Amino acid sequence: MAARVWALATNTFREAIRDKVLLTLLVFALLVMGSAKVIQPLALGEEAKVVQDMGLAAITLFCVLIAVLVGGRLVYKEVEKRTIYIVLAKPVRRWEFIVGKYVGLMLVLAASMAIMTVGLYLILFLTGVRPSAYLLVAVVMSLFELVVVTAVAILFSTFVTPIASAVFTFAIYFVGHLSRDLRMLAAMSPSPVVKVLSQFLYYVLPNLTNFNVRGEVVHNVLLNPQALILAALYALCYAATALLISVLVFSRKDF
């Protein structure tokens, strides 16, 4: 079972690193990080902060783009090219196929993130900023954010086209970062329907603000370890649920 999932994951990884989209995004991410050096004169004495802010933001944003654009095509492409028949003709269960694809994409993202993080530390070194290992906490929390976003992208990939999947996943991504604001605004609403609906959406949609600790990390604010652990558990729980729904949807398809 685990061997079959791993085989699918490594195959997905190999396939993805041949993807031009991934390479382009990686190059762009490193360019954006590099551009922080150009912005330095405008930073009004806040050079270290700007470079770190832009670097961490670029890592998250470009990895989300990889998850959405590559993840949104993963399952759909297999169905489109009819290669799904070859895979499913082998003794591979459908849930193994979905989990294998997911693990493969997470490996791609982890590798991309590692490359970008090395790039960020290199740029910080060249800028004359003393890089702190504490930045890695923000990177790891971004990876947990991707655990959720990728699961959502895979879920959409099982029943809509890649473009629709990208649009829906981006929508979830943005709403996931605004959920707290929406909840606060809804709390002011006099309508009980709006209150109940907003509370429901707050808990059902992924709350991605749980993973955004970039501001605190850059300013060396001490983070609550309990909150970080809970956020990591939340990511795993949400991703497992989203993948379970993906498996349910995928199992009902006729191949």
Next chain:
Amino acid sequence: MVEEITGQSHRPVGPGRLALMLPVVLVLWGFVGVYLLQLAIDDTRRQGVQERLIEELAYFPSGRFLRQAAVEYQAVAADFVWLRAIQYYGHHLMTDRKYEWLGHVFEILTTLDERFIGAYHFGAMTLAWDASEPNQAVKMLVDGMKANPMAWQLPFDAGFICYMQLEDYEAASEFFRIASKLPDAWVVAERWAAVSMTKAGRADIARQMWLDIYHGTENRALRALVLRQLRHLKLEEGLARLQQAVDQFQEAKGRLPVSLGELVRAGFIEKIPEEPYGGRFFLDGGQVRTTTPPTRRE
């Protein structure tokens, strides 16, 4: 056909009911887990969660940096900062009444969008009365006047703060005069310019000014601030009126009154004024005080 050959009837064997139900139950349990974890996260991060982003803003040395960073979206960025500023204000209004970053946030906000008159107006009033930073409020309004020379609201607010808080009646009169000359200015601006010079520090004028502010805004938070100030004014008036009667009594009789009731019986005051916070006024060795502690005077 197959049945005829094999002589067996074919009934498709589908998955059992349990096999169908299990994934659905697992999905539901997954969401229950997500819900419980989110509750735990909210509980763990309750302290400071609402202020996280506003504190992020506090780290910026000035709004100038944000203005550049926002590229062509300064107005949108200002809108987001505006929402945060309101949240920050509301949060502290309900909790500790400390507004450490309010001035800084409004500086960022008005730098991002120099024409955001509503932000100047609300920011100046809350800075002057809630954060007790009238000088900072006037400075912000003067900066706003440079960017918006035709906006009467800005010099008007500056005049109001100079009159009410800084007690600089000459500056107040000058600000009101500038406001009265601008297009669409309130008619009261000219009147206020005059009274600022002639009736400095009078409670009846102050009350009228606050009422004008109240009726001239749709901002609920600002109206609540006005109501708080009117209540405070009523308390101050009551204390001042009673103290005046006590002093007159002492001058006429050569002794202090036994109680405030004696002032009424002796005809030094018509009746004891109402205490606006639900407490009562009392005499404490020649000084009129109230039973309402300062902490309860919202």
